[in-house]
Amino acid sequence: MVKSLLLPLYRLKSQPRLWPIRDHLALWAGLLALILELSLRSSGLHPAVERPYFQYFLILTLVYFAGWPLIARSPAQRAKMLNKDNFYAVAFLFLSALNLATSKYTLIPAIFFPTPDRILAVLVEDFNYLILECLFSSGKLLLTGFFSGALAGLITGVAIGFSKPAAYWLNPLIKILGPIPPTAWIPIVLVAFPTTWTGAVFLIALSVWFPTSVMTSSGILNVQNAYFEVSSALGAKRIYQIFLVGIPAAMPLIFTGLFSGACSSFLTLMTAEMVGVKNGIGWYINWQREMLSYANVYAGLIVIAISFYSLITLFFKIRDRVLVWQKGMIKW
Amino acid sequence: MVATNVAERVRTRGVIDIKSVSKTYPHPDGSEVLALAKVDLTIAAGEYVSLIGPSGCGKSTLLRLIAGLEKASSGALELDGQVIDGPDADRGLAFQNPFLFPWLNIHNNVAFGLRARRVYHQQKHLVGQFLELVGLGKFGQVYPHHLSGGMAQRASLARALINNPRVLLLDEPLGALDAFTRMTMQDEILRIRAENQITMLMVTHDVDEAIYLSDRVVVMTPGPGQVETVLNIPFPRPRARNNPDFLSLRSQILEILNFAGQVEEPAYHI
Numbered sequence: 001m002v003k004s005l006l007l008p009l010y011r012l013k014s015q016p017r018l019w020p021i022r023d024h025l026a027l028w029a030g031l032l033a034l035i036l037e038l039s040l041r042s043s044g045l046h047p048a049v050e051r052p053y054f055q056y057f058l059i060l061t062l063v064y065f066a067g068w069p070l071i072a073r074s075p076a077q078r079a080k081m082l083n084k085d086n087f088y089a090v091a092f093l094f095l096s097a098l099n100l101a102t103s104k105y106t107l108i109p110a111i112f113f114p115t116p117d118r119i120l121a122v123l124v125e126d127f128n129y130l131i132l133e134c135l136f137s138s139g140k141l142l143l144t145g146f147f148s149g150a151l152a153g154l155i156t157g158v159a160i161g162f163s164k165p166a167a168y169w170l171n172p173l174i175k176i177l178g179p180i181p182p183t184a185w186i187p188i189v190l191v192a193f194p195t196t197w198t199g200a201v202f203l204i205a206l207s208v209w210f211p212t213s214v215m216t217s218s219g220i221l222n223v224q225n226a227y228f229e230v231s232s233a234l235g236a237k238r239i240y241q242i243f244l245v246g247i248p249a250a251m252p253l254i255f256t257g258l259f260s261g262a263c264s265s266f267l268t269l270m271t272a273e274m275v276g277v278k279n280g281i282g283w284y285i286n287w288q289r290e291m292l293s294y295a296n297v298y299a300g301l302i303v304i305a306i307s308f309y310s311l312i313t314l315f316f317k318i319r320d321r322v323l324v325w326q327k328g329m330i331k332w
Numbered sequence: 333m334v335a336t337n338v339a340e341r342v343r344t345r346g347v348i349d350i351k352s353v354s355k356t357y358p359h360p361d362g363s364e365v366l367a368l369a370k371v372d373l374t375i376a377a378g379e380y381v382s383l384i385g386p387s388g389c390g391k392s393t394l395l396r397l398i399a400g401l402e403k404a405s406s407g408a409l410e411l412d413g414q415v416i417d418g419p420d421a422d423r424g425l426a427f428q429n430p431f432l433f434p435w436l437n438i439h440n441n442v443a444f445g446l447r448a449r450r451v452y453h454q455q456k457h458l459v460g461q462f463l464e465l466v467g468l469g470k471f472g473q474v475y476p477h478h479l480s481g482g483m484a485q486r487a488s489l490a491r492a493l494i495n496n497p498r499v500l501l502l503d504e505p506l507g508a509l510d511a512f513t514r515m516t517m518q519d520e521i522l523r524i525r526a527e528n529q530i531t532m533l534m535v536t537h538d539v540d541e542a543i544y545l546s547d548r549v550v551v552m553t554p555g556p557g558q559v560e561t562v563l564n565i566p567f568p569r570p571r572a573r574n575n576p577d578f579l580s581l582r583s584q585i586l587e588i589l590n591f592a593g594q595v596e597e598p599a600y601h602i
Contacts, residue, residue, distance in 0.1 A: 235421030
């Protein structure tokens with residue numbers, strides 16, 4: 001009798017659960033973070049924020065983590081999410097620890113370690129200035145410098161790879177000038193260029209030019225001669241061999257050069273903005289640091305992390321598309 | 333039935349004249365190494381000629397000279413009366429390693445010669461035809477690293493043939509293949525040749541292969557590289573691999589190359 005009354009409950013239990021704890025640690029860790037945030041009182045040592053941004057953030061991410069099992073239909077999608085689950089769980093635990101150490105108990109200096117609430121507040125309230133103006137200005141500078149440096153590097157690299165006279169005159173230049181860190185040029189660049197902006201473009205281009213040039217030329221010089229022999233026996237003239245044999249064959253190394261160029265261009269961009277260019281994310285961070293607004297500094301760092309991560313991801317997407325012919329590529 | 337009698341051919345496209353050609357290479361110690369010494373050879377239009385000999389006999393050097401990849405130190409090489417001066421599309425080339433361009437799919441590998449000669453838009457229908465010819469009709473969109481050795485070699489033949497060359501130069505084209513693929517490919521080459529009527533010059537280490545495929549076998553010896561003997565292979569095609577007459581030719585070639593070996597008569601019998 002009792003058992004028959006409880007039967008619906010048994011049935012409920014025997015059904016596969018949508019959110020088993022073992023597979024959904026992130027969801028439960030996020031819930032814990034939200035409960036801690038709501039139940040504990042803040043120490044009052046941090047400036048108050050207008051709105052509880054951290055709560056908003058946690059609720060939004062919780063909705064996401066509770067919702068994906070309903071949206072992800074294919075086993076592949078589910079497996080992908082489940083694979084990342086532990087990582088997100090630890091990320092939530094870290095955020096909780098940070099929240100406790102700053103907002104709730106203020107275990108670390110309040111001025112240098114703002115609450116998650118305040119960092120999120122900067123991202124939201126300073127959006128127009130930080131994202132639209134500073135990020136746009138940094139992006140413009142970075143892309144102008146990157147593409148001019150990449151183009152110059154490709155041209156000198158191809159010239160060195162294919163022409164003996166070019167190699168004779170350019171190689172020493174690259175060997176001597178290349179290893180100088182681009183930022184060491186700042187004292188000269190600041191006086192030699194008409195504006196600091198053009199100077200900064202030059203520095204970023206320089207940091208991309210060196211690795212691109214070296215990798216392009218060594219890529220071309222390492223192409224097996226038989227490919228050129230075969231192509232010439234197929235009727236290919238010199239120009240055709242350069243563009244349809246030499247450069248494609250060197251592409252894997254060219255991408256390696258562009259990648260290290262991109263990494264060093266990020267560094268150069270930040271330094272150039274902090275030293276000369278009075279604009280952009282790098283300058284924003286430096287300026288906010290001087291004003292001791294560390295919430296803004298962290299917000300700036302988050303913006304940098306997200307945008308550089310996106311750029312590198314985009315870069316590798318393009319590379320994977322171009323190098324689809326390669327066996328066993330290095331994954332990003 | 334393939335016309336094997338060279339005299340029957342009316343065409344004169346693809347005649348190679350090698351007139352006392354010598355080739356020296358600089359040696360690291362400053363002296364010069366004579367790789368080829370005064371080689372004279374004429375190859376008729378549509379003929380299948382194999383160069384055979386031990387390594388160092390200059391057979392690959394001779395092939396590279398005809399391809400135009402290297403220049404003769406003395407003497408002259410002519411194709412249909414024109415002096416050979418550098419590589420060109422009229423002499424197709426296939427190596428032991430197929431050297432397909434790994435960044436191009438098979439269709440674009442085969443189309444390379446058309447693009448290089450800027451006739452791709454007028455003649456792109458040929459790509460499919462030549463892929464069919466070598467039995468790779470369904471593999472146009474595949475990249476070279478997905479192909480087996482035999483398939484890659486066939487793709488490389490299609491790539492060379494699409495230019496309608498007068499001569500096809502083959503440097504141990506089947507050397508890297510296993511015995512069965514090799515035999516299939518030998519028949520494949522004969523079939524392609526029957527459909528295209530091209531002069532073929534092949535470097536090989538394999539005596540049986542040379543006899544099975546060729547109209548003439550040029551036996552070369554090293555130190556310095558020179559032509560020792562030219563043997564006619566008089567058998568009509570298609571040839572049977574187990575043709576007993578092959579055997580005497582085989583031992584003849586091996587004897588010239590000093591590889592026949594000697595069976596010592598025992599001194600006495602019990």
